[in-house]
Amino acid sequence: MKGTKRSNATDWVDHVRRIRDRQDQQAFRELFEHFAPRVKGFVMRGGTDAAFAEECAQDVMATLWRKAHLFDPSRASVSTWVFTIARNRKIDLIRKQRRPEPEDLTWGPEAEPDQADVLGLQQETEELGRAIAALPEKQRNLIEKAYFGDLSHSEIAEQTGLPLGTIKSRIRLALDRLRHAMK
Known part of the structure; x- marks a missing residue:
């Protein structure tokens, strides 16, 4: 089947069913060859680099393998399902990258603000109270x-x-x- 073009979505539905029911590696390989490069391109169009996009595509395809039982052809096509997983996974990975690592967090008590800052803040608060x-x-x-x-x-x-x-x-x-x- 390698290199053949899919003309209708029911072929992909059958592939997902084969993965779900029999852990069919050939069906997965064909889905992977078709969707992984498309997912990678989709993720890269969002402004990410190739390494990030590759990681995301790999993760999406692994999710497809593990969660084939969750696919419902009455709710979406295989491609819609795959790209929904890709969008959600991309968001998760971006959030994870932006989250500070524990070693980046400061430990212990915060530094005490100096007296001039405290006094200035009190004065501004009083001024705002009067203005309101x-x-x-x-x-x-x-x-x-x-x-x-x-x-x-x-x-x-x-x-x-x-x-x-x-x-x-x-x-x-x-x-x-x-x-x-x-x-």
Whole structure:
């Protein structure tokens, strides 16, 4: 079968079934030869280097071998399933690369901030408190809900019954006033 072109997806479904049911190495080899270079290209188009893409493709194909029993042809084609695995695996590997290693983390207590920084922060906090208190009540209430209550604009709209546009406008005006007050 090597080098033959697949014209319909049911051939690949049969390959996955053979892997699932009989751990058919020939079926896996054919799937691997077809999909591994395509997965590698897909991953590289996302801006990664060849080594990363190769690692990802290998991992995707190993996942296909181990999880063939999870494939459902009524939900997706084999290629959709393979590229979904590839996309998810690429995201996982990128996250893993960006996660700091334990030796990169600082251990022990954080360095104490110097007294000038603490004093400056206290003064800014007090200044911000006065600036918020000086806002018109309607703007102040929305700023408090958004920033201290940690509510989204939509959640504030639900809670207050105000239109979303009104909420956004009032918050924008309040932030503008706070920016000017903090100069």
